[in-house]
Amino acid sequence: MQLNAKLLDPRLGSEFPLPARATEGSAGVDLRAMLDAPLTLAPGQRELIPTGLSIHIGDPNWCAMLMPRSGQGHKRGLILGNTIGLIDSDYQGPLMVSLWNRGQQPQTIDVGERIAQMVMVPVGIPEFNWVEDYAEDSVRGAGGYGSSGTT
Numbered sequence: 001m002q003l004n005a006k007l008l009d010p011r012l013g014s015e016f017p018l019p020a021r022a023t024e025g026s027a028g029v030d031l032r033a034m035l036d037a038p039l040t041l042a043p044g045q046r047e048l049i050p051t052g053l054s055i056h057i058g059d060p061n062w063c064a065m066l067m068p069r070s071g072q073g074h075k076r077g078l079i080l081g082n083t084i085g086l087i088d089s090d091y092q093g094p095l096m097v098s099l100w101n102r103g104q105q106p107q108t109i110d111v112g113e114r115i116a117q118m119v120m121v122p123v124g125i126p127e128f129n130w131v132e133d134y135a136e137d138s139v140r141g142a143g144g145y146g147s148s149g150t151t
């Protein structure tokens with residue numbers, strides 16, 4: 001899909017590669033920490049980190065989601081302060097990553113390091129049809145929270 005975007009940090013595309021997917025089959029576009037200097041996050045600390053770009057999706061049938069990189073999350077405890085960042089189709093401001101060190105050790109983020117990934121996701125737009133009863137009872141009904149067991 002085509003995506004209008006602005007480079008807000010001139011180091012992107014010169015000193016650091018443009019945002020890109022790591023491989024042809026990657027779902028996520030890796031986003032970099034466009035910091036002025038390395039940043040150390042203490043255990044439990046989170047900071048809003050600029051990615052150096054903005055996007056304008058435009059089409060309300062799409063959104064973007066910012067997600068942790070699995071290696072960073074699993075090995076270093078670096079995930080997102082909002083768990084997943086949701087980027088609205090009408091947002092035109094700078095893309096920011098709330099990076100959260102949920103681990104036990106301080107973690108230093110290098111300038112330009114790839115800290116998160118952005119995935120484009122289709123959005124269903126609900127038009128609520130408020131009813132008293134559902135026409136059919138589903139097999140699940142109100143069962144949830146482990147109701148189907150573990151085996």
Ligand SMILES: O=c1ccn([C@H]2C[C@H](O)[C@@H](COP(=O)(O)OP(=O)(O)OP(=O)(O)O)O2)c(=O)[nH]1
Nearest residue numbers: 066082084085086087088091094095096097098
């Ligand atoms: O990780 C994130 C999450 C959000 N945003 C931007 C894009 C998004 O469209 C906007 C608002 O996000 P959201 O709707 O999740 O936050 P909110 O707390 O509901 O703010 P608002 O009242 O502005 O909608 O902030 C980011 O840059 N990074």
Ligand SMILES: [Mg+2]
Nearest residue numbers: 086087088091
């Ligand atoms: Mg909102």
